[in-house]
Amino acid sequence: MFNLSLSPPQTEFVLKPGVTLTQAYEVTNNSSESITLNTEVLPFIPQGDNGSVSYSALLANPNIAFSLNNANLQLGQPFTLAPQESRQLVLKIKTSSDTQLADYYSTFFVYQTNDMSANSDTFSQSTGKIGSHILLSISNTEFPKIEGQIKKFSAFPKIKDVFFTPINFSIQIQNQTNYFFKSIGKITISKNQKIIKQLALESQNVLANHQRSILCKNQTTCTLSPPLWPGKYIATIEPDSNLNIPPISTSFWILPLSPIAFIFSIFFIVYLFRWIKKQVKF
DSSP states (O other), rough: OEEEEEEESEEEEHHHHHHHTEEEEEEEEEEOEEEEEEEEEEEEETTTTEEEOOOOOOOOTEOOOOOOOOOOOTTTTTEEOOOOOOOEEEEEEEOTTOOOEEEEEEEEEEEEEEEOOTOOOOOOOOOEEEEEEEEEEESSSSSSSOOOOEEEEEEEEEEEESSSOOEEEEEEEESSSSSSSEEEEEEEEEEETTTEEEEBBBEEEEEOOOOOEBTTOSSSSSSSSOOOOOOOEEEEEOOGGGGGGOOOEEEEEEEEEHHHHHHHHHHHHHHHHHHHHHHHHO
16 A cells, blocks of 8 residues: 655755756655555646646656665666665756746655666556755845736625625735735625735645636635624735735625525514414404
8 A cells, every 4th residue: 555755745945057966865665565666756737726836738847857865776666665675866957057046836746656677678566756946046135026916816705694604705926026925814794995814825836827816815715704884995906015916996885685585584484474464453
């Protein structure tokens, strides 16, 4: 049974062209059986707006080389881990001085295989795979310039009851630069210029020249739960000032729909009762 862990799950680096670095990983066999493993590094690109990635038909950048810095192990060479055994893998990342200033994204994979020969012609079938993303920014400065835009910020439903159904916010941020940034910021909800509540944005990576749907901290969606007083509300999304993204606002209405419906129901029941009572007298 495949039960493998790899730490850290993601690494982020800012490097000048021509710099080499190493990153240590710890892989642990959490199963009760020995397993044979292998390693590889594959480039990826973002896919969709939910953080998914694609590895399809991508060529590795010739100016960025990956290798293992372990004394007795090479990248792509099988090795075995006993039950509950851990091993440190040291990944070496070497950049050429000709590397273009931009972001480069890869995943360091450790996968299970049935093949113990590094040069075997026999097909090696992978039965399990785990990876750690590598976000590599090649820049001449420690803090590359970043800039973005809020492509979408909406509240729904636009009109809701004071007691039932929450207000949900939909957020989509676009990165307009060659370097990734994190979605740091908040949503401020106000009524009559008084702050009612603030929701912190989840710190998610928005990759270079890509857009992503953003969540709120500790929520699967950005949600404002009832009850709420009737009136018009303004919601403003305010990204961190370092992101160079201007804030934008949207509005929604809270109306006493259920209390009004309840009052009408009472009047209708009273009217119906009186009508039935008159019919019975005849």
